[in-house]
Amino acid sequence: MSNIVNITMVIILLSVLLSLASNRLIALVKIMALQGIMVSLLPLLLEHHSRMGSGGLIFFQVMILIKGALIPGLLYVALKRVVTKREIEPIIGYHASLFAGLIIILLSIFITERLHLSLPKGHDLLLTTAITTISAGFFLMMSRKKAITQVIGYLMLENGIYLVGTALTKHAHTLYVVEFGVLLDVLVGVMIMGIILHNINHTFDDIDTDHLNLLKD
Amino acid sequence: MLELIFILPILTGLAALFVPANLGRGMLLIAALFHLQLTIMAWFGQLPVYTSDFFSAEPVGLLVLLLTSFIFLCISLYAICYVRETEMENEPVFHGCMLLFLGTMSMVSLADHPIVLWIAIEATTLVSAPLIFVHRSREALEATWKYIIICSVGIALALLGCFFITLSIDIAEIDVPLTFTSLNRVAAQLDPVWLKAGFIFIAIGFGTKMGLAPMHTWLPDAHSQAPSPASALLSGALLNCAFLGIYKAHTLMYLAGLGEFSSNLLIGFGLTSMLVAGIFMVKQPDYKRMLAYSSIENMGIIAFGVGLGGVAVYGAILHMIHHSLIKSSLFLSAGNILLGFKTKFVEHIGNLAKFLPKTFVSFFAGFVGISGLPPFGLFISELFILIGAIQTGHPFCAALFIFCLLLVVAGAAQIVTDMSFSENIAEIQGVEKYLRVFPPYALLLTSILLTVWLPDGIYTTILNTIKIIGGTIHG
Numbered sequence: 001m002s003n004i005v006n007i008t009m010v011i012i013l014l015s016v017l018l019s020l021a022s023n024r025l026i027a028l029v030k031i032m033a034l035q036g037i038m039v040s041l042l043p044l045l046l047e048h049h050s051r052m053g054s055g056g057l058i059f060f061q062v063m064i065l066i067k068g069a070l071i072p073g074l075l076y077v078a079l080k081r082v083v084t085k086r087e088i089e090p091i092i093g094y095h096a097s098l099f100a101g102l103i104i105i106l107l108s109i110f111i112t113e114r115l116h117l118s119l120p121k122g123h124d125l126l127l128t129t130a131i132t133t134i135s136a137g138f139f140l141m142m143s144r145k146k147a148i149t150q151v152i153g154y155l156m157l158e159n160g161i162y163l164v165g166t167a168l169t170k171h172a173h174t175l176y177v178v179e180f181g182v183l184l185d186v187l188v189g190v191m192i193m194g195i196i197l198h199n200i201n202h203t204f205d206d207i208d209t210d211h212l213n214l215l216k217d
Numbered sequence: 218m219l220e221l222i223f224i225l226p227i228l229t230g231l232a233a234l235f236v237p238a239n240l241g242r243g244m245l246l247i248a249a250l251f252h253l254q255l256t257i258m259a260w261f262g263q264l265p266v267y268t269s270d271f272f273s274a275e276p277v278g279l280l281v282l283l284l285t286s287f288i289f290l291c292i293s294l295y296a297i298c299y300v301r302e303t304e305m306e307n308e309p310v311f312h313g314c315m316l317l318f319l320g321t322m323s324m325v326s327l328a329d330h331p332i333v334l335w336i337a338i339e340a341t342t343l344v345s346a347p348l349i350f351v352h353r354s355r356e357a358l359e360a361t362w363k364y365i366i367i368c369s370v371g372i373a374l375a376l377l378g379c380f381f382i383t384l385s386i387d388i389a390e391i392d393v394p395l396t397f398t399s400l401n402r403v404a405a406q407l408d409p410v411w412l413k414a415g416f417i418f419i420a421i422g423f424g425t426k427m428g429l430a431p432m433h434t435w436l437p438d439a440h441s442q443a444p445s446p447a448s449a450l451l452s453g454a455l456l457n458c459a460f461l462g463i464y465k466a467h468t469l470m471y472l473a474g475l476g477e478f479s480s481n482l483l484i485g486f487g488l489t490s491m492l493v494a495g496i497f498m499v500k501q502p503d504y505k506r507m508l509a510y511s512s513i514e515n516m517g518i519i520a521f522g523v524g525l526g527g528v529a530v531y532g533a534i535l536h537m538i539h540h541s542l543i544k545s546s547l548f549l550s551a552g553n554i555l556l557g558f559k560t561k562f563v564e565h566i567g568n569l570a571k572f573l574p575k576t577f578v579s580f581f582a583g584f585v586g587i588s589g590l591p592p593f594g595l596f597i598s599e600l601f602i603l604i605g606a607i608q609t610g611h612p613f614c615a616a617l618f619i620f621c622l623l624l625v626v627a628g629a630a631q632i633v634t635d636m637s638f639s640e641n642i643a644e645i646q647g648v649e650k651y652l653r654v655f656p657p658y659a660l661l662l663t664s665i666l667l668t669v670w671l672p673d674g675i676y677t678t679i680l681n682t683i684k685i686i687g688g689t690i691h692g
Binding site for chain 1: 330339340365373376383441
């Protein structure tokens with residue numbers, strides 16, 4: 001049982017590294033789909049969630065559907081209409097990003113190990129994965145210029161927070177209605193970002209955030 | 218039932234997206250009236266709660282709700298006239314989103330479950346983004362993008378904070394429902410480390426939405442690009458809702474015996490916001506941006522007051538009420554100026570007193586109010602906060618507080634007098650309509666009325682609210 005959990009977490013970590021190294025936007029969306037599915041699967045595999053009613057099962061199916069199919073699908077549709085398919089000049093290069101990703105993993109392990117945080121037992125790697133995903137999401141948002149990559153960074157951040165929320169905390173408190181609300185917010189958020197993305201593309205013939213520099217003091 | 222307060226505007230809002238614009242205007246006003254009625258019924262305890270796991274009518278929430286509802290009524294009156302005079306490509310979206318905005322803000326004020334509170338606050342971001350984008354200019358596009366990205370990321374951090382608080386229950390191994398009411402009861406047993414971490418993330422997350430510096434960067438853009446009724450709502454109602462999130466988390470921290478930690482954080486954020494706002498306000502070329510920076514300053518004052526504790530908390534709550542009334546009035550007046558002169562730049566506006574006399578009175582009175590001069594309530598609230606700062610032994614903070622206030626008044630005074638009396642070459646292109654002029658006056662008069670006579674119901678509600686975190690009225 002714990003092997004599967006570990007494999008899932010390793011896949012999540014790998015997806016984080018892959019996303020930092022990939023320069024094709026379509027590939028990035030596909031990686032996000034994989035990561036979304038893994039993040040939704042992880043709570044199912046953990047032991048303290050094993051006794052789950054039918055309501056829980058349906059919720060996790062919906063979650064896999066939204067995180068693994070619906071949100072990447074929306075991004076894919078948005079990307080289809082955009083002229084440029086590649087991130088040409090990132091603010092931080094791909095090799096440097098990959099290296100930064102490795103450093104982030106090390107730092108997350110350091111934080112988890114050294115701070116002696118009082119965690120539920122056996123969840124150290126989980127916290128490491130969560131911190132890595134959150135920080136890498138931030139890094140992706142700051143180091144890329146395309147607006148769509150920023151949305152993907154936001155999603156990765158959200159995935160990391162989700163790991164903390166659904167996997168680390170016990171399920172007694174968080175009712176499915178509430179979690180579904182959070183999921184709905186993220187979905188609608190991506191939809192609205194997609195609409196604005198479409199408008200940015202329509203106005204500037206590109207989705208580079210460099211064009212957005214009219215307002216300043 | 219209590220949940221009707223947010224279900225009603227959300228349903229009407231969804232319907233308004235699909236009906237013709239004329240009908241939408243009517244729906245806006247009628248929904249606002251019904252909402253105010255429901256809110257007053259909630260104040261008198263006439264509405265039972267059905268989903269007590271998620272929602273409850275708490276004193277501070279009711280206060281924000283009443284404020285939101287009243288301001289929305291005034292703004293909807295104004296908006297009906299405003300949208301008729303401006304060109305909007307998609308008017309139903311404006312009406313629909315205004316109502317959805319009201320609904321989600323009401324949900325924030327009634328939420329008792331931390332994650333439901335988060336859902337509602339994130340929902341306010343999502344439904345207000347189309348409002349900012351309504352004019353579809355390049356600037357509006359940029360403002361909307363910044364708003365949605367910065368706020369979504371910020372609020373996502375607040376979700377992390379909420380999960381940390383959940384974790385602190387797990388670690389302490391107590392079994393309570395996850396609501397602020399029940400958490401407050403067991404606060405002392407919660408795990409302090411995770412609670413602190415949770416508060417930091419919540420303060421940063423909801424602080425982004427509230428406009429606390431240095432996370433305020435979306436605010437001036439969004440407030441200046443949104444159509445004036447939406448700016449008034451953003452500034453007068455939305456910022457309070459985000460403050461409510463921080464306030465509830467602070468209450469929990471105080472009861473857990475970590476009040477000093479959260480207070481210091483709030484004082485720091487508060488003073489930084491005031492200072493940043495003061496610096497950017499001087500020589501600001503755009504008057505709507507100037508008002509936006511003033512909102513940042515006032516949110517800083519509120520955070521500062523709550524952080525100080527004692528008398529200052531009373532001042533902070535008063536400040537919240539009067540700031541909402543005066544600032545939304547100012548944004549509505551600014552909308553009148555925009556319709557009159559068709560420009561947002563101070564240098565193209567002159568002789569307001571001659572061209573738009575009625576707007577001039579409300580704009581100038583609003584300026585007097587926001588500067589903290591009598592007869593408006595901000596004078597009293599700022600005085601309370603100042604007394605609180607000295608009583609609790611923060612003389613340096615008090616000095617910085619006064620310095621920032623002076624900076625802001627100086628910056629605003631220059632802009633407002635320039636607009637009102639200078640002989641700038643300006644052309645007037647619109648006339649003053651009664652329906653557009655009346656709401657700013659109504660909001661200002663309410664502020665004066667509440668200064669001289671605070672109804673007993675509201676007074677005791679404020680006292681009940683602040684009692685929990687050690688706030689008093691008698692030094």
